[in-house]
Amino acid sequence: MLSLMLKTALVLAIVHTVHSASPSWVSLNVSVPPFLQELDYNFNLVDVLVGTPPQLLSLPIDMQGDILTVYSNDCQFCGGTTFYDPSQSSTSTNVNRSLNGTSTINGTWMTDTVSLGGVVETDSISLAMVEMLSTGYDGLRVTNGGFGFLADTPRNTSVNRFIPALYQSGQLFNPVVGMRLDTLNPRLTVGALDPNDFEGEINWVPLEPNTVGDNLYNRFNLDGIVGRNGSFVPYGDNLIGGISSLLLSIAVPDNTTYINNTGFSGPLYNDTLNLELDTGAIGVPCNDSDDTWGPGVHVPPAYLDFNVQINGVKYMVDSQEIVRNLTYNPAPPGFCHIGLITNAVQGKPDVWLGLPFLRSVYFAYRFPTGDCPGYYGFAFPKGANRTQEQIAQKPTSTPALASHCLNFVAPTSTPTVMRPVDDDGPKYTVYGNSDGLQVPLKGVEFLVKGIWNITS
Ligand SMILES: *[C@@H]1O[C@H](CO)[C@@H](O)[C@H](O)[C@H]1NC(C)=O
Ligand SMILES: *[C@@H]1O[C@H](CO)[C@@H](O)[C@H](O)[C@H]1NC(C)=O
Ligand SMILES: *[C@@H]1O[C@H](CO)[C@@H](O)[C@H](O)[C@H]1NC(C)=O
Ligand SMILES: *[C@@H]1O[C@H](CO)[C@@H](O)[C@H](O)[C@H]1NC(C)=O
Ligand SMILES: *[C@@H]1O[C@H](CO)[C@@H](O)[C@H](O)[C@H]1NC(C)=O
Ligand SMILES: *[C@@H]1O[C@H](CO)[C@@H](O)[C@H](O)[C@H]1NC(C)=O
Ligand SMILES: *[C@@H]1O[C@H](CO)[C@@H](O)[C@H](O)[C@H]1NC(C)=O
Ligand SMILES: *[C@@H]1O[C@H](CO)[C@@H](O)[C@H](O)[C@H]1NC(C)=O
Ligand SMILES: *[C@@H]1O[C@H](CO)[C@@H](O)[C@H](O)[C@H]1NC(C)=O
Ligand SMILES: *[C@@H]1O[C@H](CO)[C@@H](O)[C@H](O)[C@H]1NC(C)=O
Ligand SMILES: *[C@@H]1O[C@H](CO)[C@@H](O)[C@H](O)[C@H]1NC(C)=O
Ligand SMILES: *[C@@H]1O[C@H](CO)[C@@H](O)[C@H](O)[C@H]1NC(C)=O
Numbered sequence: 182m183l184s185l186m187l188k189t190a191l192v193l194a195i196v197h198t199v200h201s202a203s204p205s206w207v208s209l210n211v212s213v214p215p216f217l218q219e220l221d222y223n224f225n226l227v228d229v230l231v232g233t234p235p236q237l238l239s240l241p242i243d244m245q246g247d248i249l250t251v252y253s254n255d256c257q258f259c260g261g262t263t264f265y266d267p268s269q270s271s272t273s274t275n276v277n278r279s280l281n282g283t284s285t286i287n288g289t290w291m292t293d294t295v296s297l298g299g300v301v302e303t304d305s306i307s308l309a310m311v312e313m314l315s316t317g318y319d320g321l322r323v324t325n326g327g328f329g330f331l332a333d334t335p336r337n338t339s340v341n342r343f344i345p346a347l348y349q350s351g352q353l354f355n356p357v358v359g360m361r362l363d364t365l366n367p368r369l370t371v372g373a374l375d376p377n378d379f380e381g382e383i384n385w386v387p388l389e390p391n392t393v394g395d396n397l398y399n400r401f402n403l404d405g406i407v408g409r410n411g412s413f414v415p416y417g418d419n420l421i422g423g424i425s426s427l428l429l430s431i432a433v434p435d436n437t438t439y440i441n442n443t444g445f446s447g448p449l450y451n452d453t454l455n456l457e458l459d460t461g462a463i464g465v466p467c468n469d470s471d472d473t474w475g476p477g478v479h480v481p482p483a484y485l486d487f488n489v490q491i492n493g494v495k496y497m498v499d500s501q502e503i504v505r506n507l508t509y510n511p512a513p514p515g516f517c518h519i520g521l522i523t524n525a526v527q528g529k530p531d532v533w534l535g536l537p538f539l540r541s542v543y544f545a546y547r548f549p550t551g552d553c554p555g556y557y558g559f560a561f562p563k564g565a566n567r568t569q570e571q572i573a574q575k576p577t578s579t580p581a582l583a584s585h586c587l588n589f590v591a592p593t594s595t596p597t598v599m600r601p602v603d604d605d606g607p608k609y610t611v612y613g614n615s616d617g618l619q620v621p622l623k624g625v626e627f628l629v630k631g632i633w634n635i636t637s
Pocket of ligand 7: 410411412442443444445
């Protein structure tokens with residue numbers, strides 16, 4: 182009798198093991214812009230597989246978002262290259278609830294199966310499907326939708342968030358996301374942090390809880406901005422920082438406190454800068470072909486020293502991420518705009534760390550689970566232009582719950598990421614585009630072929 186019970190228990194245990202997912206992790210390519218440009222799209226795209234069979238959607242990382250936003254293939258003015266067609270997915274469900282939209286952007290909540298490279302997959306994930314985006318929409322027109330991975334933003338409607346759901350279903354080693362958006366080796370890892378992606382100790386800082394009424398999420402304490410001479414730019418004490426992967430600049434309490442003091446910025450050519458009164462844009466001297474600085478004068482590339490200090494560690498922001506590229510320069514002749522703006526958002530955070538920062542650091546997000554709060558972690562991107570002295574910096578303090586909440590399983594091998602077979606058929610060049618762009622033409626085989634009578 183006893184032995185029979187034991188046997189039954191054993192069989193059940195085995196069956197259970199077979200059916201539960203084995204934890205894994207995934208390392209994904211991120212497509213990042215080669216350099217930041219004011220007049221262009223600057224999105225960081227990651228490939229997500231949605232539906233059955235999988236539809237490849239290339240979604241821009243949105244670090245203030247918590248859900249996946251997709252553009253319906255019926256949406257007329259949704260801009261992008263990949264669209265979601267729920268009618269082609271056997272696992273799509275329309276949950277019969279419209280998005281809390283406006284007259285210029287609206288749509289429907291859907292759920293579907295979502296996978297990262299075929300390595301990890303879970304079903305019934307909430308998708309905010311945009312079906313109407315009017316030409317009058319005055320927000321940022323994001324390409325293809327959005328890849329949000331925050332875990333605990335307050336919502337009135339219940340949603341099934343993708344990465345937390347992967348973790349809950351036992352598919353991820355750890356409740357963590359790692360990211361580097363630099364041009365050298367942009368990556369997004371889910372479920373583990375890849376030691377090949379970063380250098381130095383990960384500097385973990387706890388996140389403030391996200392509460393109802395906030396709409397600026399995952400804020401943390403910031404020591405301040407450190408200039409060339411090693412002093413803090415006087416922006417006050419108890420600064421709060423936030424991160425945005427859709428912001429082209431770094432927003433500080435006042436841009437002139439930094440840029441008007443060469444003790445902070447470093448020397449500027451001719452000791453001159455340019456403030457455009459209509460837009461507030463600031464330009465620093467840079468080379469031009471208009472002889473602004475005198476016939477044949479070659480201005481050296483502008484170099485700005487800008488460091489963000491977090492928990493005692495200084496993170497250098499690469500100068501070329503702040504000084505805009507001369508080739509696509511909307512600044513007056515002789516100047517290049519800088520990606521440093523005065524924070525226009527009321528209240529906290531005081532400092533918004535946008536793309537110039539994210540392209541200069543390694544970043545990690547430990548999302549909240551159980552009794553562990555959320556944390557952001559910072560380190561140096563492996564292979565970036567950083568000195569041993571910078572990499573060896575030590576955080577001032579270690580979070581109290583570190584051994585419980587920040588002790589991660591390290592991956593031993595890297596699962597292979599699949600891309601669905603490109604079944605879009607042949608591709609065609611685009612009239613008027615000289616970059617060799619090729620696009621698929623859906624349904625081209627149904628077009629009636631023209632017959633040209635060249636003799637008449
Ligand atoms: C990732 O990028 C590398 C280098 O560009 C490329 O060879 C590889 O095919 C990409 N993998 C996927 C899954 O897109
Ligand atoms: C969808 O919801 C509306 C009201 O919220 C309800 O009237 C309608 O019957 C629902 N449709 C389906 C198919 O459940
Ligand atoms: C819908 O959005 C409006 C403003 O954008 C907000 O005031 C309202 O609380 C939202 N409603 C729900 C149910 O989330
Ligand atoms: C959004 O779409 C839903 C469903 O079509 C509609 O009921 C709602 O009024 C729309 N919202 C706005 C602000 O137009
Ligand atoms: C939820 O709804 C309440 C009342 O309608 C509103 O005050 C609050 O702002 C809403 N919260 C969110 C996150 O939309
Ligand atoms: C900063 O420099 C600009 C350009 O020289 C000047 O117009 C502006 O008044 C200065 N602002 C402050 C606060 O010194
Ligand atoms: C650094 O420069 C700022 C602005 O010019 C100045 O106020 C500060 O005293 C300088 N710090 C040092 C250590 O020289
Ligand atoms: C360079 O600096 C001198 C002296 O301050 C000033 O007169 C001149 O206008 C500056 N040149 C430009 C192009 O701003
Ligand atoms: C830079 O600061 C000046 C002075 O505070 C302000 O007039 C200007 O609008 C700011 N520029 C930007 C782009 O925020
Ligand atoms: C700087 O300007 C000179 C003269 O116009 C030009 O020959 C040179 O290539 C420019 N350098 C850069 C880095 O743009
Ligand atoms: C600026 O743009 C040019 C032309 O696209 C490019 O070759 C160059 O690498 C860019 N410079 C930087 C610093 O990104
Ligand atoms: C590397 O960083 C140093 C400052 O630490 C800077 O002087 C140098 O110009 C940087 N090199 C490149 C290629 O960005």
